[in-house]
Amino acid sequence: MKLTIGNIRITDIVLGEQSKVENSTLFVNSKELEALLLEDGNIVSVCFDVAKPGESTRITPVKDVIEPRTKVCDGDCNCDCGIFPGVVSKVGTVGKGKTHVLKGMAVVTTGKIVGFQEGIIDMSGIGAEYTPFSQTINLVLDFVPRDGLAAHDYERSLRLAGLKAANYLGDLAKNIKPDEEIVYEFLSMAEGAKKYPNLPRVGYVQMLQSQGLLHDTYVYGVDMKQSLTTMISPTEVFDGAIISGNCVSACDKNTTYHHQNNPVVTDLFARHGKDLNFMAMIITNENVYLADKERSSDWTAKLVEMLGLDGVIISQEGFGNPDTDLIMNCKKIEALGVPTVIITDEYAGRDGTSQSLADVDVSANAVVTGGNANEVITLPKMNKIIGTQEYVDVIAGGFENNVQPDGSIVVEIQAIIGATNEMGFNKMSAR
Amino acid sequence: MLKILHYINQFYGGIGGEEHAGHLPEMREGAVGPGTAFVAAFGADAAITHTIICGDSYFGENTEAAKEAILDMVREVKPDLFLAGPAFNAGRYGFACGTICDAVKAELDIPVLTGMYEENPGAEAFVDKMHIVATRDSAVGMRDAVPKMAKLALKLARGEKIGASIEEGYMPGYMRVNFFEEKRGSERAVDMLLAKMKGEPFVTEFPMPDFDRVDALPPVVDITKAKIALVTSGGIVPKGNPDRIEASSASKYGEYDITGVTDLTEATYETAHGGYDPTYANVDSDRVLPVDVLREMEAAGKIGALHNKFYTTTGNGTAVKSSAAFAIEFAAKLKNDGVDAVILTST
Amino acid sequence: MRRESLRLSDRAKAGSFVLSFFITEMGVAAINKLLTNNFMAAQRFANSLDVDFRDLPPMDILKAARDLVHLGHKLLTHPVTSGTAPQGSPYVSIIISAEGATTDFDSVSIIESAIAVYTKTKIIHQLPENIAKDFMLIDCEMLAKDTQIYKT
Numbered sequence: 060m061k062l063t064i065g066n067i068r069i070t071d072i073v074l075g076e077q078s079k080v081e082n083s084t085l086f087v088n089s090k091e092l093e094a095l096l097l098e099d100g101n102i103v104s105v106c107f108d109v110a111k112p113g114e115s116t117r118i119t120p121v122k123d124v125i126e127p128r129t130k131v132c133d134g135d136c137n138c139d140c141g142i143f144p145g146v147v148s149k150v151g152t153v154g155k156g157k158t159h160v161l162k163g164m165a166v167v168t169t170g171k172i173v174g175f176q177e178g179i180i181d182m183s184g185i186g187a188e189y190t191p192f193s194q195t196i197n198l199v200l201d202f203v204p205r206d207g208l209a210a211h212d213y214e215r216s217l218r219l220a221g222l223k224a225a226n227y228l229g230d231l232a233k234n235i236k237p238d239e240e241i242v243y244e245f246l247s248m249a250e251g252a253k254k255y256p257n258l259p260r261v262g263y264v265q266m267l268q269s270q271g272l273l274h275d276t277y278v279y280g281v282d283m284k285q286s287l288t289t290m291i292s293p294t295e296v297f298d299g300a301i302i303s304g305n306c307v308s309a310c311d312k313n314t315t316y317h318h319q320n321n322p323v324v325t326d327l328f329a330r331h332g333k334d335l336n337f338m339a340m341i342i343t344n345e346n347v348y349l350a351d352k353e354r355s356s357d358w359t360a361k362l363v364e365m366l367g368l369d370g371v372i373i374s375q376e377g378f379g380n381p382d383t384d385l386i387m388n389c390k391k392i393e394a395l396g397v398p399t400v401i402i403t404d405e406y407a408g409r410d411g412t413s414q415s416l417a418d419v420d421v422s423a424n425a426v427v428t429g430g431n432a433n434e435v436i437t438l439p440k441m442n443k444i445i446g447t448q449e450y451v452d453v454i455a456g457g458f459e460n461n462v463q464p465d466g467s468i469v470v471e472i473q474a475i476i477g478a479t480n481e482m483g484f485n486k487m488s489a490r
Numbered sequence: 491m492l493k494i495l496h497y498i499n500q501f502y503g504g505i506g507g508e509e510h511a512g513h514l515p516e517m518r519e520g521a522v523g524p525g526t527a528f529v530a531a532f533g534a535d536a537a538i539t540h541t542i543i544c545g546d547s548y549f550g551e552n553t554e555a556a557k558e559a560i561l562d563m564v565r566e567v568k569p570d571l572f573l574a575g576p577a578f579n580a581g582r583y584g585f586a587c588g589t590i591c592d593a594v595k596a597e598l599d600i601p602v603l604t605g606m607y608e609e610n611p612g613a614e615a616f617v618d619k620m621h622i623v624a625t626r627d628s629a630v631g632m633r634d635a636v637p638k639m640a641k642l643a644l645k646l647a648r649g650e651k652i653g654a655s656i657e658e659g660y661m662p663g664y665m666r667v668n669f670f671e672e673k674r675g676s677e678r679a680v681d682m683l684l685a686k687m688k689g690e691p692f693v694t695e696f697p698m699p700d701f702d703r704v705d706a707l708p709p710v711v712d713i714t715k716a717k718i719a720l721v722t723s724g725g726i727v728p729k730g731n732p733d734r735i736e737a738s739s740a741s742k743y744g745e746y747d748i749t750g751v752t753d754l755t756e757a758t759y760e761t762a763h764g765g766y767d768p769t770y771a772n773v774d775s776d777r778v779l780p781v782d783v784l785r786e787m788e789a790a791g792k793i794g795a796l797h798n799k800f801y802t803t804t805g806n807g808t809a810v811k812s813s814a815a816f817a818i819e820f821a822a823k824l825k826n827d828g829v830d831a832v833i834l835t836s837t
Numbered sequence: 838m839r840r841e842s843l844r845l846s847d848r849a850k851a852g853s854f855v856l857s858f859f860i861t862e863m864g865v866a867a868i869n870k871l872l873t874n875n876f877m878a879a880q881r882f883a884n885s886l887d888v889d890f891r892d893l894p895p896m897d898i899l900k901a902a903r904d905l906v907h908l909g910h911k912l913l914t915h916p917v918t919s920g921t922a923p924q925g926s927p928y929v930s931i932i933i934s935a936e937g938a939t940t941d942f943d944s945v946s947i948i949e950s951a952i953a954v955y956t957k958t959k960i961i962h963q964l965p966e967n968i969a970k971d972f973m974l975i976d977c978e979m980l981a982k983d984t985q986i987y988k989t
Contacts, residue, residue, distance in 0.1 A: 173975065174968035210974060259687050271978035307975075322676035334684055347914045347979045348932075349947070370687040372679050379954065380915035383947065400683040402675055405696065406954075407666040412618075413957040415666055417917050417950055419698045425686050426696040427679045430668040450968075472668075483675025488695055489666045490654040 060155050061244045062294040065131070065237030066162040072109045072196050080231045085161060087198065092227055096200070101208050101216040106201040108445045110167070114182045115442040118199055120450060121178035121476050122168040122306050123221045124192050124314040127229035128299065132156035142229060143299040145280030147222045153298030154245075159232040165195040165316055166228065168221035169446035170202040172214050172273065176450060177474040178309040179438070186438040189478040191485065192316070199445045200224055211272060218304055222315070243328055245292050248338065248366065255336040259369040262339040263293070263323050264359055264392075265482070266384055268305055268312065268376040269344040275304035276313075276376075278342060284351075288343040288358035293324040301342070305376070310432045310478040311404045313376050317477065322484045323372055323402070339366050343388065345381040352384050360391035374402040375481040378432070382417040393422040404429035404479035405489055409471065429479035430487040433471050440466030492536035492647045495569035496525045497560070497590055499583045503543030511582075513545030515556055517563045524632060528573070531640035536647065540567050546582035549589070550738040551764045553806075556586075557593050564594055571647035576605030576635045577612060579627040581739040584612025585807040592619050601646040605639050607631075608661060611739050611809035617663040621646065624661050662697065702810070716830035719797035721820070723805030723813070724771065724778035724837040725763030726754065735804060737764025743803035743816040745823070748796075752785040765806030766837050778835055797829050805836060867935040869913060871980075872905070874898050875928035877973040878980065886932065895929040896955050902931045903948045909937040912944040914980060916951040927964065928976040 070083040078088040089107040096105050110116045128142045130153070141148025142158070167180065180192045187193030202220065204213045246254060267276035269284035276283045278291070278301050291300060296318055305312035324340065331337040343359045346352060363371055371392055375385045385401055392399050401423055405415035411431055451461070451468055461469045472478040479487065500506060500513040502523040521529045521538040529538055542563055549556045564572060572594045574587035584606045591602035605623035606613050613622055623642060625635040638659040645652055652658060654667040671678065678695075685692035710716050727735060733744045751758075754775035761771040761778065776782040784796045801820045805813070824832060871886040873879055874897075879890035891898060899916055906912060911934040918926050964972065 173971035174965070175971060210971070259684075261683065261687075271981055272975060274975075274979070322674060323679065326674075326676045326680045330680055330684075335680075349912060349915060349943075352915070370683050372676075372683055374676075374679075379917040382917075383915055398683065398686040400679045400686065402679050403696070405666055408957050411666040412664060414699070414953060415696060417954045418947075421698050421700050423698050424694055425682050425692060426694045426698070427675050427682060428695045429675055431666045434668050480675070483677070483679050486670045486672070486674050487668055488654075488671045488675070488678075489668045490656045490662055490695065 060292045060294045062154055062297060063157045064241045064297060065157060065159045066239045067159055067232050067235050068238045069161045069164040069196060072164060072198050074107055078231055080235050085164060092224060095223060095227060096220050099216050099220060101205055101212055102202050102220060103205050104203045108199040110182050110197040110199055110445060112182055112194055116182040116445060117441040118167055118169060118180040118445045119178055119448055120169055120171055120176040120446060121180055122170050122217050123303055124316040125166045125221050125225040126316050126319050127161040127166060127225045129159050129229035129233050130156060131159050131233050142226055143222050143302060146277065146302060147219065147226055150279060153300055154292045154295035158298055159237060161228060161232055163195060165192055165197050166221055166225045167197045167199045168217055169199060170217045171450065172210050174450060176307055178306055179475050181438055184439045185436055186475055189472050189475045191477055201446055214272060243294050245294050251336055251338050255332060258336040260338045260367060261327060261335040262341060262363060262366060262368040262371045263327060264341045264343060264371055264373040264388060266343055266345055266375050270347050273305065273307045277302050277304060283344045284346050286344060288341060288355050288362060291340050291342050293340045296321050296324060308473055309476045310473045311377055311481050313482060317480060317482055317484055322482050323374055339368060345377065345384045352387055356384060356387035356391050359388050360395060363392050363397055364395050368397055370398045372400050378404065378406055379417055386418040386420045386423060389423045390420050400425040400427060402427045402481050402483045404481050405431045406433055407431045409433050409435050427483060428489050429481050429485060430489045432473040432479045435469060435471055438468050438470060492570040494536050494538045494571050494573055495564060495567050496538045496541045497574040498523055498541060498543055500543060500545040505543060511545045511547035514548055515542055515544040515559045517542045527632060527636045528640055531636050535644055546586055549586040550582050550736065553589060553764045557590060560590055561593060561597060564598055569600060571643050572600050572602045573643055574604040576625045577610060578625055578629060578631060579607040579610050581611045584610035585739050588612040588616030592616060595620060603639060603643050603646055605635050611807055613661060614809055615807050617661050621660040621664060623659055710831045713793055714791055715794040717795045717797055717828055718784060718793050719824055719829045719832045720779050720800040721832050722779050722802050722835045724835055725761040725804040726759055726775045726779040726802050727762045729758055729760050731762045735762045737762055737804060738806040740804045740808045743801055745799055745801055747799055748781055749798040751781060753782045754779060763804045763806055763837060778837060797827060869935055870933040871930060872898055872902050872933060873930035875930050875973050875976045878930045878977045881977055898929045899952050899955060902933060905933055906944045906948050907940060909940055910934050911937050911941040912947055916948060917954050926972045926976055928972055930976050930980055932980060
């Protein structure tokens, strides 16, 4: 599968009359976009805002972050498909042909689904150093649901609204000439093995959170908790094959943006054909039932064995009981004699002296960490709050009475979107 | 100017070597021995106002008493930081540095810092309880150790944020601290995997705790026919401790014949262990090594027999590596002697 | 008297065995236990699980689960919540097998590590009612997958 990613740099977002992309600026007709989003009767109103890097702005509670993309296949890939297949586009295999990306910006959705929901993006100050979304120009959509809407329904409406908005914006770039193009080619097993016979066959196992409301991930629209461990082409993730239904405990949940820009996939492609042969991407789930954990990790190891891989990177999502899935996957793959590297994060307590993981095993001898999520920082007061800071007090990573007299707030970095991402999106580590 | 109290052993205190290891804790004003190097490194930021000197054997054999005496001295001085060592690879000195730092930190809430070689048993015992700067294995490493320790000591004394272990030079295992790497996590993962696949060295960012789990053996088929042996890390030895098993950081184990012995009395047995109040074990060593009860069970036919030898050491600060080596040796003897099961007692 | 009651309980046991066997053939396991301090979960699963509701802090629920594990019951769900606040949700719900013949060591190790996690977790008990309710909901949702189809 060959996919060309065409990046169109966006350096400004302007709310205006006509939606278009012109000279690296995204113009958004908010009336038109609002009408599209309000087609969902569960949403009463939506407020649009733009947050730019360096501004004294805080966005919270963030539901999802999404990068606008669009398929521009010109009929040359014979695909009749769209971004987020099986969700907002019809079901159809993606990951081939050409995709245009509005680079440098993101759609950020906010909305309080449950009372203890966190998710902070600070556009400046110390908090900005911990989230990648302080570096993107964000079009923020702040929703108000209809009265009495159940949490499930609200979650689904918010999730879909963000994706719809991203596709609406992405489609504006169909006829724009990209600033740069990157080609990703993922060969069949047979071709790949033949092409690089002397390079180690490397696979990527991506664990997707799938435990229930606010802890779910969807693949082509399928709730991952209902799936057996399976395979996917890494190029598909660039086209939104995997989307996020996660948002609580924000630091180590993969937003849809993270999936669209999966750093393990990107970095394996970067070494593909040079130091390694990137042969397979396996996706597995993280369920609550122990029998599910056993079954899914059995399947992960079995696929690694069937594919004849020489080494595997395993990335986790979330913390707590997913540590058990991570260790099961690692142990079972190592038991096959296949070396693994796992990517996780830590909950070592505020002073860093507690046991970091809920499950450990000596076979996990190569670990990359996204850092200690319990580390405490003080976020300065921001001039502008998009969303509501009302619940910061009880957010994951928050303290009781954590608002200081000067308006600054004391939080664990756990409250910050993507701070300890376990796909290795960030530079942060811990020792 | 910050006030620092320095703890050193009799050797570095200039009192003498092994023959003076029983030296009682004493406190002197100002810096002594390695303290002078620290004074130079601290410059105008801090002063070593007092130095406590204590013999390593005294500390090991009278740990509780030594701790109390030293804590009283620390209470009197009220330093901003309690500095111990560096102990390099001296096992008992390392044990003393770790033990006293742990007590000062826990009981007086004063920041502490010590330094030692990574294989010092004191490091193994205390690495998860305090900042221990990694040093070389002998005093040759003093020159490297002092600036590192001095820098970290000042930060700790001032209550400043402590960086990650690789930035500050303390041993990993105590405190996990975030810092920013050059490369993002996914790239580090790819690098690590390539190294691991090639068999090249790599450094894991989170060393997994190794609990050294041992799989349980199948149960004893018939306990009434089984030959049972007693093994303890509680330090029970014949009165007078004939093999001089150390009170802490034991370097050996003892093998003693108990043929015909039905009761361990105050006159015949005692404990060599320096890590707990020995009164009750000394009055009746059966409390730690239950020879009396097993003799009764043997007589009543509840067990087949009590093996005529027991094996003993002190678990106090003894390195896991040493313990494992002892066990490998005497487990072979137990097997040779036809022992079916072992009761291990600890304290 | 004693003999009589023994016989009665034996009969009861035999009866439940037949029942559970029957249900298992249908693809449904014997009725598992739900140990919870979440009233919403207790209500929701009252018909599908043998609910043991205890109005106690999470640690007590975990310790009760540990006791059952040592008595031969097996953990069916992971006792550590995932991805909720580090203060931890004040609610814990654990599904445990009806009974078991021998101690399951995987369950022992999982419950022990769960207790270790909760030992370091600071839990806010005085939550506003609406937030407490949301925590209850999420706790329920974690178990919402058909609770009956899982065999031990």
